[in-house]
Amino acid sequence: xxxxxxxxxxxxxxxxxxxxxxxxxxxxxxxxxxxxxxxxxxxxxxxxxxxxxxxxxxxxxxxxxxxxxxxxxxxxxxxxxxxxxxxxxxxxxxxxxxxxxxxxxxxxxxxxxxxxxxxxxxxxxxxxxxxxxxxxxxxxxxxxxxxxxxxxxxxxxxxxxxxxxxxxxxxxxxxxxxxxxxxxxxxxxxxxxxxxxxxxxxxxxxxxxxxxxxxxxxxxxxxxxxxxxxxxxxxxxxxxxxxxxxxxxxxxxxxxxxxxxxxxxxxxxxxxxxxxxxxxxxxxxxxxxxxxxxxxxxxxxxxxxxxxxxxxxxxxxxxxxxxxxxxxxxxxxxxxxxxxxxxxxxxxxxxxxxxxxxxxxxxxxxxxxxxxxxxxxxxxxxxxxxxxxxxxxxxxxxxxxxxxxxxxxxxxxxxxxxxxxxxxxxxxxxxxx
Numbered sequence: 001x002x003x004x005x006x007x008x009x010x011x012x013x014x015x016x017x018x019x020x021x022x023x024x025x026x027x028x029x030x031x032x033x034x035x036x037x038x039x040x041x042x043x044x045x046x047x048x049x050x051x052x053x054x055x056x057x058x059x060x061x062x063x064x065x066x067x068x069x070x071x072x073x074x075x076x077x078x079x080x081x082x083x084x085x086x087x088x089x090x091x092x093x094x095x096x097x098x099x100x101x102x103x104x105x106x107x108x109x110x111x112x113x114x115x116x117x118x119x120x121x122x123x124x125x126x127x128x129x130x131x132x133x134x135x136x137x138x139x140x141x142x143x144x145x146x147x148x149x150x151x152x153x154x155x156x157x158x159x160x161x162x163x164x165x166x167x168x169x170x171x172x173x174x175x176x177x178x179x180x181x182x183x184x185x186x187x188x189x190x191x192x193x194x195x196x197x198x199x200x201x202x203x204x205x206x207x208x209x210x211x212x213x214x215x216x217x218x219x220x221x222x223x224x225x226x227x228x229x230x231x232x233x234x235x236x237x238x239x240x241x242x243x244x245x246x247x248x249x250x251x252x253x254x255x256x257x258x259x260x261x262x263x264x265x266x267x268x269x270x271x272x273x274x275x276x277x278x279x280x281x282x283x284x285x286x287x288x289x290x291x292x293x294x295x296x297x298x299x300x301x302x303x304x305x306x307x308x309x310x311x312x313x314x315x316x317x318x319x320x321x322x323x324x325x326x327x328x329x330x331x332x333x334x335x336x337x338x339x340x341x342x343x344x345x346x347x348x349x350x351x352x353x354x355x356x357x358x359x360x361x362x363x364x365x366x367x368x369x370x371x372x373x374x375x376x377x378x379x380x381x382x383x384x385x386x387x388x389x390x391x392x393x394x395x396x397x398x399x400x401x402x403x404x405x406x407x408x409x410x411x412x413x414x415x416x417x418x419x420x421x422x423x424x425x426x427x428x429x430x431x432x433x
Contacts, residue, residue, distance in 0.1 A: 006140050006144070009144055009147075009148075010100075010103070010143070010144070010147060013103075013144070013147035013148050014096060014099075014100055014147070016153070017096045017099065017153060017156050017157060018093075018096060020153070020157045021089060021092040021093060021096065021156075021157050022089070024157065027157065027158075029154055029157060029158030029159065030042060030043055030088070030158055030159035030160070032154075032158065032399065033297065033298050033299045033300065033402065034299070034300045034360065034361050034398055034399070035154055035155055035158040035160055035360060035361055035362075036158060036159065036160040036360065037160070037299055037358040037359070037360045038065055038289070038295045038297065038358055039065050039066060039195065039286075039289075039290070039358050040066070040160040040161045040162045040165070040358075040360060040362070041159075041160055042074070042078065042088055042091055042159040042160055042161065043159065044063045044064050044065070044066070045064060045066055045070060045071060045074060045075065045078065045161065046075070046078035046079070046088075047063040047064060048063060048064030048066070048071055048075070049071055049074075049075030049076070049078060049079065050079070051063075051064070051276075052071060052075070052276055053079075055275070055276060056276060057273075057276045057277035057281060058071055058273075058276065058277065059277055059281050059282065059284075059285035062294070062295070064285075065285050065286055065289045065290075066161065066194070066286065067193055067194050067269075067286070068268075068269045068272040068273050068282060069193070069265070069268060069269065069272070070161055070164070070194070071272065072272050074091050074094070074161070077090040077091050077094075078091065088159045091159065092156065092157050092159065095155075095156045095157075095163040095164070096156060098156075098163045098164055098167050099146075099147065099152060099156050099163050099167075100147075101167060102146065102163070102166055102167045102170045102369075103143040103144075103146050103147045103369075104143065105167075105170045105171060105174040106139065106142045106143045106146055106170055106174075106369055106370070106372075106373070107139040107140060107142065107143040108139065108174055108178075109139065109142075109170070109173055109174045109177050109342070109373060110137070110138040110139020110140070110141070110142045110143070110372070110373045111137070111138075111139040112177045112178060112213055113138065113139075113177065113213050113342055113373055114137070114138055114139065115213075116212060116213035117213075138372065138373050138374065139373070141372045142369055142370065142371075142372030142373045143369070143372075144372075145368060145369050145371070145372040146365065146366075146368070146369030146372070149365045149368055149369065150395065151361035151362065151364050151365040151368075151395075152362070152365035152369070154361060155360065155361055155362035155365060160360065160362065161194075162360055162361075162362025162363070162365075163362065164194065165191065165194045165195050165362070166362060166365065166366040168187050168190040168191035168194060168198075169187065169191045169198055169201070169349065169366060170187070170366075171183060171184075171186065171187030171190075171191075172184055172186075172187030172188045172191055172198070172201065172205060173187070173201075173204075173205075173208075173342065173345050173370075174187075175187055176204070176205045176208035176209055176341075176345075177208055177213050177342060179208070179209055179212065179247075179250055181209060181250055181253040181254040181256075181257050182253075182257045184205055184208075184209065184254055184257075185254050185257035185258040185260070185261050186257070186261050188201065188202065188205060188258065189258060189261040189262050189265055190261075190265070193265050195290070195356075196286075196287050196290050196291070197290075197326070197352040197356050198352070200326065200327070200330050200348050200352070201345055201348055201349070203330060203334045203341075203344070203348075204334075204341040204342065204344040204345035204348065205254070205341075205345070206251055206254070207334075207338060207341035207344070208341040208342065208345075209247065209250045209251050209254050210246040210247050210248070210250065210251050211246060211247075211339075211341065213341070213342055266279065269282060290356075290357055290358070291319070291323055291357070292319060293307050293319065293357045295358070296308045298402065298406075298413070298416055299358055299359060299360070299420075300359055300360065300361065300398065300419075300420050300423055301354075301356070301357070301358070301359040301420055301424070302417070302420050302421055302424055303322060303357050305413060305417040305420070306318070308413075322355070322357075325355060326351060326352065326355050329351055330348070333347055333348070342373065343374060345370070346367060346370040346371060346373070346374070349363075349366060349367040349370060350367040350427060353366070353367055353427060354424055354427045354428065364427065386429075387426055387429060390422070390426045391426060393422075394419055394422050394423045394426065397419050398416070398419045398420075398423070401415040401416045401418070401419050402416050
């Protein structure tokens with residue numbers, strides 16, 4: 001059952017964004033380290049576009065570290081002014097539409113997950129559980145959580161490209177849940193192109209394409225089938241309990257489109273960077289910049305503080321440790337949650353938001369929206385009250401501590417780092433359902 005007044009709430013969320021973009025004035029969100037990072041800053045994108053227009057490499061110096069595709073799409077919008085409005089207003093209007101599209105895809109993903117869950121429960125003769133789950137639309141809840149999340153709102157109006165990165169991840173998950181291999185491959189290639197970390201989502205995407213959306217573990221179906229055979233159930237009645245086999249054709253179709261989209265993106269990038277750089281420089285200034293953590297300006301994460309304090313002699317060792325830390329979690333979680341690939345994608349997204357080198361509020365907005373897809377289980381989540389007010393406290397204290405340290409000079413880096421550490425601890429607790 002859909003949420004009452006769903007569309008008015010969606011319209012209100014979009015309208016609120018438009019009001020902030022058109023009439024909010026300069027909220028100085030683009031300079032906030034919680035909102036904008038060296039990879040997503042629209043100001044840096046404008047600088048890269050100016051360098052490209054001057055027949056120079058957009059990756060000259062240390063300003064721009066994003067995709068050349070974004071440079072060509074959003075770059076022209078950052079160089080024009082009309083009616084006294086700042087050029088970034090036009091980009092923010094695009095981000096409003098991007099957020100709306102991402103919310104609708106999250107809603108569609110939630111509906112497909114609920115349909116799959118209901119089919120599994122019916123096959124296990126859990127009619128009462130099906131009726132209870134029908135009372136709440138997880139897709140509607142998830143999309144509203146994403147649209148009304150304050151972090152998603154400030155990211156949308158804060159002149160950064162995080163909404164586009166979030167949209168690509170959502171397209172990938174929606175395409176995989178719908179078993180649309182070309183769409184899933186497009187989302188995966190673009191998400192990985194814009195930010196390296198979504199590459200680990202290849203595991204849940206393949207599981208979604210192969211097995212379909214989340215379902216109870218295989219052993220549940222086997223135990224049910226065994227008990228029914230002992231009770232004398234007919235062969236026809238037991239066919240509905242058969243575990244779905246892995247669809248290799250869908251996965252091979254995905255790999256084919258993955259190759260096509262990858263070649264297409266590399267071709268476009270090489271054409272854009274022709275005579276002003278090349279693909280080698282692009283990989284060095286984007287993926288290399290992410291992995292080596294060269295920019296130690298403060299952000300909402302914890303790596304900037306650690307690498308600012310560590311001795312240069314140990315820097316390479318700890319770079320390997322922190323980058324491999326994410327990879328070490330991929331296989332164990334995949335084994336444990338292979339029957340729930342969509343939830344596995346949420347867990348991977350949350351881990352990336354915690355451990356990536358340049359995190360922002362937009363990363364948290366994405367995985368909190370995906371968390372809403374499991375609305376039927378949120379009632380069982382521990383410490384919900386504590387987490388909710390913990391996020392509020394961190395959101396309020398972070399700009400205060402940054403101001404005390406940078407502008408007033410009455411604090412130090414430990415003040416701001418403490419809020420980042422508390423924020424990371426809240427994210428760790430948030431992944432425990």
